[in-house]
Amino acid sequence: MAARSRIETGFDWLAVLGPCVAVPFAVGFAGYLLVEWPAIATDPAFFQHTGWYVLEGGVPYVDVWDVNPPVPFGIAAVLSLLSGGNMLVLHGLGSTLTTLVAGSSVLLVGWVAYLVTGDDTAAVAAGLTMLVVPELFLLSPEGIRAQFYSLFFGVLALAMALRDRPFLAGAAAALSAGSWQSGVAFAPLIVGMAYQRSGWEDALRAIAGGVVVTGAVALVFAIAGALVPMVVQAVIAPLSAGSPYTLAERGYTILLVFGYGSLLLPVAFYGWMHAAVRDVRTRWWVPAGGVILGLQVLVVDLDGSTDALLWLAFVALGVAVAVERATVGQSVTTVRRSDDVSPTGRRRWTTVAAAAVIVLVVLSGPVWHVGSPTPKSTLRTLQQEAEPEGGTLPITPDDGNVPSMQTIYWEQMTPETCHYRLSWNEVRWIAMTDDRLDAQRCDGWPSRTDRG
Template sequence: MLFAVGTQLYFFVTITLDSTRPPMAPDAGIFEHLGWYLTHGGRLYVDAWEPKLPLSYETTGVLALLSGGDMYRLHLLSVVLMSGAVCAIVALVVMLVYDITGDDIVAPLAGLSMFLLPGFAVRPAYGFKTKYLLVLCGLLAIYLYTRGYPALSGVAAAASVGYWQAGAIFPLIVVGLAVQRRDMRALERVVAGGLGFTIVMLLPVFLLWHSASEMVVQVFLVPLQTEEHASLLARFVAGVVHFKWTSLFVVLGGLGLAHTARHCFTGTDGVVGRTEWWIPVGAAWFVFLILFVDFETGGYTDLIPGLAFVAIGLGMVATVFRDRQQTQYLSAILALVLVVNVVFLGSVGVIFTPVETPGPEPMSDLETHDLPAAYDEAEPVPDVRYLYWQQAEPSTCHYRLSVMELRWLDRIDSSVDSRCLDFGTASARLRNG
């Protein structure tokens, strides 16, 4: 936990505070600008195209209100939130593994394993990223249920889905835990908490933005129509590239997950019981997503949700060691690897190229943003970070221009300056296309 806090403080001071206009990741610019835009009359899904449920933008909208409209302060609040999420994720992994193993060496080992991905520690310094909150809420849902708070567990599980649809596995896990224990009262509270939070989350869509039809198109229809084209081999290789030399520890974590899955069914392990089925199930879900559904191979952040289960798997494999000294050796080796990961691969780079991170860019460079070659007929558009720092409202709903968005526009034979479509119009375009 101290390692997590230390890394976040270091990157916050050396990256975020070390500039009058801090460097910002492009996707952070989208989240933070749209949060600000919503506080100035923008309507999600109508004035701004977005394939996620609204919770991310409601979160940055609240941060925008807290910042008083100051864009520098909004970015700082976003970085603080992300850094806090990193520390909380590590703490939750430690507590969940300790609850299972009761081992005060294995549990911190699992928590530290979150830093196997070099970019995990440094990415929060560049702004808002929804996948950190997805993992935080998902693990929190499981932890709260095991501690006897089913209603709050349902709320946290619903929040994980609100941050990214792939978080749907977490409500299923907490419902499954209640069913396994045959605790109908807890099940009712889980469902009530989840439904209550979902209703509150969607209220602005129906009452404020009046964008329910457009939300259905962008959140549910678009992902089905814009599949990733990377091959299975390309996805696998990309995972190895992003983890670099810690890929061996990822394999070790996978063995721990396999060990857990085996003993969930046989019940022959003295540590892992049948109630730990959620560990291999959650891991299998995110492996499926990475290999077959949603993995932008050029970036590493899609690996973060699955990384949490790899870390837990490493904690589980450490329980196999009969000699406590072997566990201590593994912990020491892992600690050394993680220091190199964070200090060298996360910033300046030794042995391997460091994680690619954005530096401060002149506003003149952000003022125009060229589209991919397939969209050369369109006029260059401003980078979303330019809109953010200039506090400018977009001229079209298609201003994030992600790969998925451009694929969608191509699928419906539309242009970047077209309006966001409702469900009826989008369905007609797809039928005619």
């Protein structure tokens, strides 16, 4: 692992990356306030309403059916408490916090890249790569979404592991999994990193950190009588009632999500391969995370851009490794060719060229976001409305006869049934089990599960 000083690299990664992150997030937040506020999307309305509902006595997974893990509900409950029950204030708090969390996640990726490579250029490249998916800064102002918090806690776990804080790393990894199921991928990486760096003692500390957080959450829901429904809805239901797909559709979706940023995927793959072949003893977790979360987007869940954010973090780290190797190789080649040409100067030109390419790709992201081909929305609709094998769905979300999430949110309603979000996953689950649209409580284990 090369460790070069700031004098050699010519700049401090945070001084460069910080403004690059602040500008798009500030523009995205201001644009939302000026154009859309106080409109609220369905997912943020659901999470924030559930947080308010908890303070009114509602119990997630009992009074509210949902496939998401509990951490976002807890965050929304805290914000609801701070808002004093005012839903407009709650929405403002949710929008502000989620924007800060998403922006901080980009800086954390840059920090992790710097800790891995010791290279300012690589750290900036990693942070900029996160911005090639513009939904990261365009959707975060809309309010609480589970994937943004899973990304933040997951990358924080990597940073803590690299800073030899295994207990905190394990706790953060558990919070990532508790925010969104795919965050569980960080757990084995963190334990392996701790073992690699300091042996079994630190590995056990990392496990202990995860166990403490997981145990505390499980205890709270066990006391509330919601532990079994939480397991059913957050673990069993997503595995059983997820959207049918083909690998070709998922591959196409990845290209649609990344847009022009797909140009950086081969660069990331090269970085992963280099880490796996040349630096496997210290950087094995970079390609491992890329493969694990790559399988997540290909096989498990990719219904929209936010579902690719965890994988995007490892794509960014792969780009960082590739940029580090490119700049080091350029310096070595220059020294061999001539003693009269400054390697630092050549390396600076390589840095500028790499940064320019990535910046152009980042700037193209909003253009893709606005003007991407119509199959993007068409494919998302097909995924949402996909029917289980063996026949058409006997029900649709419209059969629930419930108000929209926006109405439920702004009018602070306490629905009479536990099925009021009525996502397509939820509808498929109801159709596969003995559940009912008009169930008042969702507190049991299904007596029947059809798997098609």
